[in-house]
Amino acid sequence: MNHATEANFDGLVGPTHNYSGLSFGNVASLNNSARPSNPKAAAKQGLVKMKALADLGFVQGVLAPHERPHIPSLRRLGFSGSDSEILAQAAKHAPKILAAVSSASCMWTANAATVSPSGDTQDGRVHFTPANLVNKFHRSIEHETTGAILKATFKDEKHFAHHSALPSVDHFGDEGAANHTRFCDQYNEQGIEFFVYGMSAFDMSSPRPAKFPARHTLEASQAVARSHGLTPSQVVYAQQNPDVIDAGVFHNDVIAVGNRNAHFYHQEAFLDTAKMKQDLLAAWGERASEFHLIEVPTDAVSVQDCIQSYLFNSQLLSRGDNDMVLVVPGECENNPAVWAYLNSLVAGNSPITEIKVFDLKQSMSNGGGPACLRLRVALTQAEQAALNPATLMNDTLFQRLNTWVDAHYRDTLHEADLADPQLLIESRTALDELTKILELGSVYEFQK
Numbered sequence: 364m365n366h367a368t369e370a371n372f373d374g375l376v377g378p379t380h381n382y383s384g385l386s387f388g389n390v391a392s393l394n395n396s397a398r399p400s401n402p403k404a405a406a407k408q409g410l411v412k413m414k415a416l417a418d419l420g421f422v423q424g425v426l427a428p429h430e431r432p433h434i435p436s437l438r439r440l441g442f443s444g445s446d447s448e449i450l451a452q453a454a455k456h457a458p459k460i461l462a463a464v465s466s467a468s469c470m471w472t473a474n475a476a477t478v479s480p481s482g483d484t485q486d487g488r489v490h491f492t493p494a495n496l497v498n499k500f501h502r503s504i505e506h507e508t509t510g511a512i513l514k515a516t517f518k519d520e521k522h523f524a525h526h527s528a529l530p531s532v533d534h535f536g537d538e539g540a541a542n543h544t545r546f547c548d549q550y551n552e553q554g555i556e557f558f559v560y561g562m563s564a565f566d567m568s569s570p571r572p573a574k575f576p577a578r579h580t581l582e583a584s585q586a587v588a589r590s591h592g593l594t595p596s597q598v599v600y601a602q603q604n605p606d607v608i609d610a611g612v613f614h615n616d617v618i619a620v621g622n623r624n625a626h627f628y629h630q631e632a633f634l635d636t637a638k639m640k641q642d643l644l645a646a647w648g649e650r651a652s653e654f655h656l657i658e659v660p661t662d663a664v665s666v667q668d669c670i671q672s673y674l675f676n677s678q679l680l681s682r683g684d685n686d687m688v689l690v691v692p693g694e695c696e697n698n699p700a701v702w703a704y705l706n707s708l709v710a711g712n713s714p715i716t717e718i719k720v721f722d723l724k725q726s727m728s729n730g731g732g733p734a735c736l737r738l739r740v741a742l743t744q745a746e747q748a749a750l751n752p753a754t755l756m757n758d759t760l761f762q763r764l765n766t767w768v769d770a771h772y773r774d775t776l777h778e779a780d781l782a783d784p785q786l787l788i789e790s791r792t793a794l795d796e797l798t799k800i801l802e803l804g805s806v807y808e809f810q811k
């Protein structure tokens with residue numbers, strides 16, 4: 364029996380979760396801007412998913428939210444005085460900047476980092492590179508704290524290697540695991556790392572979207588592959604179809620998901636689908652017939668339906684060899700074409716045998732489905748034993764975090780509330796307590 368596994372580390376939704384329309388190119392974010400949010404419900408919806416997956420026997424971890432509103436960023440932008448003076452000035456003179464430094468966007472931990480399991484790396488350690496998320500200001504301020512939290516979770520240098528984010532400039536735009544998939548037979552064995560990018564930054568003649576930004580570059584992926592010490596023949600690159608980015612597919616995980624020997628993707632996801640298939644099969648090598656390419660045709664599900672339902676922003680989880688469950692958001696059940704497709708999928712002979720549906724409406728309204736909320740970390744048994752056990756979901760932690768949310772979170776938040784100095788105090792009090800629950804040490808600036 365192989366005990367290597369894929370752990371999922373979900374981002375716990377922070378106390379300032381709100382809708383500010385910060386993500387140009389992300390249709391849900393733009394459509395819901397200015398709507399009131401419910402941070403308490405958002406955090407609880409995420410916890411329910413984590414607990415359900417832990418109960419099913421999956422290794423499930425928690426990544427802490429960041430300090431928001433982020434006063435150090437406001438100081439860097441020239442605001443000065445006490446914390447409440449800074450909030451008041453920012454609210455008056457730059458409300459959108461205040462909204463940006465208050466976003467709870469670190470909940471989408473598929474964007475936290477790119478992770479290469481030890482089976483793929485030259486030095487046999489698990490490698491992490493926090494994503495610079497440079498395309499959006501509110502996300503570009505995440506990587507330092509993300510790095511600190513990942514280090515506090517995966518501490519042991521014998522097993523875990525932590526890199527700095529790539530240079531924070533468009534040429535190396537990096538959105539992390541949202542554009543990275545690993546295929547393998549067993550999780551501890553050498554696999555294929557599949558990097559999907561939106562454009563080549565240094566080749567201006569190459570195709571790129573016209574309307575919305577390509578957030579992630581080929582050059583960023585190549586840099587990560589180099590620093591993680593990946594074997595070049597086991598790395599595959601593919602470009603996203605620029606037209607789907609222009610339709611609102613701002614990350615590849617909105618239109619494709621993969622796990623072990625299965626790639627589940629939409630017909631229009633890639634610029635060159637034939638090449639993507641050929642390259643993956645070539646890297647997979649022998650036993651190509653055991654690699655499942657599950658292509659969803661436009662006739663069955665349109666790109667618009669993918670964006671509306673987040674069909675592909677699902678978690679594809681192995682329950683043993685050749686048996687996978689697909690974790691989808693409630694929006695899939697409500698979309699007739701998507702639901703019909705999913706029912707035919709499980710009735711057919713793909714490795715996907717069951718669909719599980721979760722209500723993640725609060726996160727979905729900002730463009731974040733089940734897959735956005737998790738960072739996958741394939742681990743051997745020794746690596747599992749070396750990680751910080753206080754971050755792993757179980758009955759006790761579930762209860763503790765629900766009580767913690769009840770004590771510290773509001774159930775309504777409007778953009779205007781972000782200027783409330785009391786919200787900053789509530790958020791810091793909550794996070795200070797959380798670092799003790801998760802045994803993270805001091806990972807926030809306000810704790811230093």
Ligand SMILES: N=C(N)NCCC[C@H](NC(=O)CCC(=O)O)C(=O)O
Pocket residue numbers: 381382383384385386389392393466468471473474499502541613614616617729730731732734735736
């Ligand atoms: N697909 C993956 N992996 N992640 C989803 C990230 C959603 C996030 N939304 C936001 O940041 C919206 C925040 C706001 O508008 O308030 C983003 O666009 O980066």
